[in-house]
Amino acid sequence: xxxxxxxxxxxxxxxxxxxxxxxxxxxxxxxxxxxxxxxxxxxxxxxxxxxxxxxxxxxxxxxxxxxxxxxxxxxxxxxxxxxxxxxxxxxxxxxxxxxxxxxxxxxxxxxxxxxxxxxxxxxxxxxxxxxxxxxxxxxxxxxxxxxxxxxxxxxxxxxxxxxxxxxxxxxxxxxxxxxxxxxxxxxx
Numbered sequence: 001x002x003x004x005x006x007x008x009x010x011x012x013x014x015x016x017x018x019x020x021x022x023x024x025x026x027x028x029x030x031x032x033x034x035x036x037x038x039x040x041x042x043x044x045x046x047x048x049x050x051x052x053x054x055x056x057x058x059x060x061x062x063x064x065x066x067x068x069x070x071x072x073x074x075x076x077x078x079x080x081x082x083x084x085x086x087x088x089x090x091x092x093x094x095x096x097x098x099x100x101x102x103x104x105x106x107x108x109x110x111x112x113x114x115x116x117x118x119x120x121x122x123x124x125x126x127x128x129x130x131x132x133x134x135x136x137x138x139x140x141x142x143x144x145x146x147x148x149x150x151x152x153x154x155x156x157x158x159x160x161x162x163x164x165x166x167x168x169x170x171x172x173x174x175x176x177x178x179x180x181x182x183x184x185x186x187x188x
Contacts, residue, residue: 024157028166031148035169038141039087042172045134046081046090049097052130053078056123060104063114067107074100087141087172101127138172145169 057071064070077100080093108114115121149168152161161167 021160024151025164028148028151028157028161028164031144031151032166035141035144035148038137038144039172041137042090042134042141045130045137046084046093049127049130049134050078050081052123052127056104056120056127059117059120059123060108060111060114063111063117064107070100070103070107074104076100087170091173142171142173145171 053074057074060067061071073096077093077096080096081090084090084093108120148166151157152166152168
C-alpha cells in the first residue's frame, strides 16, 4: 500500500511538472512570436521610410542640386537601414538616418520655394507619419522583448528556458534617444 502511495505521489508530481513545462513552453513560444511579429512591423516601417527617401532626395535636388554631401549621407543612411537585420544594427542605422534627415531638412529650410512645394510637403507629411509608426512599432517590440526576457529570467523558468531554445532578445535602443524623440519636421 505504501508503495502505491509513493508511486501515486511520484506520478502526480510528474504530471504537475509536465503540465507546468507544457504551459511555460507554450507561453514562451507565444511571447517569442510576438517579438518576431513586432520586429517585422519595425522592418516594414523602416522599409516604408527608406522608400520615401529617394523621392525626398529628388524633390530637394531640384531646388538644391549643389548639396551633394547631404544627399550622399541620406543615401548611405538609407542603405544601412535596409541592410539592418537585428536591433543593434537597426539602432546604428537609425542614428545615421536621424542625422541625415536633419541635414536634408536643414537644407530645405534654406529654400523657401522648396518649402512651398506641394510634393515636398506631401513627402514630409508621409515621413512624419512613418516616423510616428516606427516609434510606436519600437515601443511594441520593446514591450514584447521585456515580457519575454522577464519570463525567461523568472525562477524556475531560468533553469530550463535555454535548454528549450529560448534566449533573451535585444531591445531596440538608440544611442541618442533625443535624436529620435520627435519626428523630423521643417519649421515654416
